[in-house]
Amino acid sequence: MNSKNNIHSVGVIGLGIIGSALSKHIHLSDFDVMGFDIDDLKIEAAIANGIEATKKLANITEFSEVLITCLPSNKSLDDTVNYLIDNNCDSVKIIIDTSTLSLDCKTRNKDALNKIGITLLDCPISGTGKQAEDADIVIYASGNSSSYETVLPLIRSFSRECFYLGDFGNGTKTKLIANLLVAIHNVASAEAILLGKKTGIEMETLFNVIASGAGSSKIFELRAPMMIEREYQPATMKMSVWEKDLELIKELVDAHGTDAPLFNLTKELYKKAVDLGLDDEDTASIYEILNANSSR
Numbered sequence: 001m002n003s004k005n006n007i008h009s010v011g012v013i014g015l016g017i018i019g020s021a022l023s024k025h026i027h028l029s030d031f032d033v034m035g036f037d038i039d040d041l042k043i044e045a046a047i048a049n050g051i052e053a054t055k056k057l058a059n060i061t062e063f064s065e066v067l068i069t070c071l072p073s074n075k076s077l078d079d080t081v082n083y084l085i086d087n088n089c090d091s092v093k094i095i096i097d098t099s100t101l102s103l104d105c106k107t108r109n110k111d112a113l114n115k116i117g118i119t120l121l122d123c124p125i126s127g128t129g130k131q132a133e134d135a136d137i138v139i140y141a142s143g144n145s146s147s148y149e150t151v152l153p154l155i156r157s158f159s160r161e162c163f164y165l166g167d168f169g170n171g172t173k174t175k176l177i178a179n180l181l182v183a184i185h186n187v188a189s190a191e192a193i194l195l196g197k198k199t200g201i202e203m204e205t206l207f208n209v210i211a212s213g214a215g216s217s218k219i220f221e222l223r224a225p226m227m228i229e230r231e232y233q234p235a236t237m238k239m240s241v242w243e244k245d246l247e248l249i250k251e252l253v254d255a256h257g258t259d260a261p262l263f264n265l266t267k268e269l270y271k272k273a274v275d276l277g278l279d280d281e282d283t284a285s286i287y288e289i290l291n292a293n294s295s296r
Helices: 017-028 040-048 057-063 074-086 103-114 129-133 145-156 170-199 203-211 218-229 239-256 261-275 283-294
Strands: 010-013 033-036 052-054 066-069 094-097 119-122 138-141 161-164
Touching: 010 017, 010 057, 017 033, 017 040, 017 066, 017 129, 033 040, 033 057, 040 052, 057 074, 066 074, 074 103, 094 145, 103 119, 103 170, 119 145, 119 170, 138 145, 138 170, 145 161, 170 203, 170 218, 170 239, 170 261, 170 283, 203 218, 218 283, 239 261, 239 283, 261 283
Parallel strands: 010 033, 010 066, 033 052, 066 094, 094 119, 138 161
Antiparallel strands: none
């Protein structure tokens, strides 16, 4: 138990790419941690890493003072919160939601949890699965400031940096704005790699030169090597999951009436990638769409 932080037990709900990485870092930081997932293979992987894991929500909610949710959909968060409410889970005090979900869903669940004395913090993650593995992610935290201060030592165990952004929901808004840039940078990286290949420049040299200059980005540095090799596994962000994030960005853009021509164009390219069966591939596979278009 990491008693100096006054957090006695931590549960991680969702042991996918992100959740498994977070649970590993929390475990290595000497917190008492338990993972939850409905997938047997993910449970087995967690146990192999020395992390207690379960397929029963009852086990993790009874164990945990703080829950971290890493969930793929609004329904997943709704179901988790409904379970806590229906079963009077009074051991849980704070939930750190790292998922990228709709703001309406998060706000609705925050209000419901407040009624039973549980604080929900909106803390989406900026970073890929590889960055999560390296504790190189950034957290956009928002919500109750006192609860945030309580869990900050825990958040620091699995992140490079954490920004507190004030009112609940500001974390999600910031994450979606950041993801708008990610969507564009990823396609721009594919355009640059494709053009580089067509011009005959040696690709390792091209990558190193661009990565050291003004035209680079985090996304270029992470995804361009995958594009060069045309190797998209293991996926650090699956195209199918990314499509959900794109819809949330579109909702935010439409709600505020802003002009987003580059985002709208890239969104159509990602849709085409999913339609062509690249669902389980890394988003770097957007390169294949541009390559196919240029080969015609």
